[in-house]
Amino acid sequence: MSPECLDQHLRKTLSRGRVAVSRPAGCSRIPLHLFDPSVLDGPLSHDEAQAVVAEPAYWSFCWASGQVLASWILDNPGWVADKRLLDFGSGSGIVAIAAALAGAREVIACDLDPASLDAVAANADLNEVSVTLCNDWQARPDGIDVMTAADVLYDPDNRPLLQIFRSAVPTVLLADSRVRDLGDNCYEQQTIVEARTWPDLNEFEEFNRVRIYVAQQ
Template sequence: MPESLRQAIQRTLSRGRLAVTRPGGCPALALYLFDPTVLEGPLSHEEAQAVVAEPAYWSFCWASGQVLAQWILDHPELVRGKRVLDFGSGSGVVAVAAALAGAAEVYACDLDPDALAAARANAGLNGVPVLTCDAWEDRPGELDLITAADVLYDRDNRPFLQAFRAAATEVLMADSRVRDLNEPGYNLQATVEARTWPDLNEFEEFNRVRIFRA
């Protein structure tokens, strides 16, 4: 395991640990993810405060990320030979899937430097190259496809939907937080059931992922 990731997870949770695992929704990919076996008993007050203050989103493979990654692996023609940017990349699962499916160049874009480190590590774990970008404003030009999974939990991200369309020829996104996207240009492709890995026992409505294409 990369030392940088070990340090990152322990900044959030002192007894935290990562393990190589294959998420149930996209078992072809191996990822460094949070190991729930270390949690013997409830979190202390200090641990709970640390998790809330600096959540390690990248150490979980969220349902929408799994579904979008598997969708790309099942439909490699969507990315083959293209320049792809994965927005809000987290663990990098979608970026890694795009690289595995034959994309010419893949960027994982995330504001969290730990997420970018995770994306690079997970790309290496799967034997594919993934580049990183730490801000939307610094993205490369001439993008063919933008992917995004579970970025609409924050309503302030909604304007990105049209920004994506302006920045790339196509957009492919997955979301479990928005039931009716109702956004011009975006069309529902499929609805797929999946669970966050490791499982966080979320409400069942958040296990229903919708894939949209623009």
């Protein structure tokens, strides 16, 4: 998958958009094709702003939770080594790539957005790892040992995913900066790490505190 293809996806919502290779501060060991903020010489036009809000290219940013979970996996490879892993809501693919680098037997990146899966493919190529792509959680393969999910609780309607994840796989590694209390005691907090979305979107400080949890059957 070429960076030019990612540029084409980005320009569907931002005519000046393009990607560039950068290393997120929260996980600098993994380079990614991400939104290049240097294209914004001035403020967005009204039409550009409306397009970005209507169809945000989530995959073109590396969110704080993804950076922290990717870095944690690289530092704690025992959770994923020799395992078959599914990364839910993969976005840029940083967590999936970290799992592959940490020795997972197979990594499946799952995302509904075709542009995200193109980004995962391009970023996996950049890091010289192999990642399987899946566009439907319901069509996931059998035999998943571990699943990862970062920053998927931004919508309150997504809270039931916590129980769905636990029922589906033996081990869940979750990172989130949006919800202070998950309301599910099966998820045990491991650590809290400060990180910022890359490129920085100047979000509220409370969204820069990432909590990592583990749930096991």
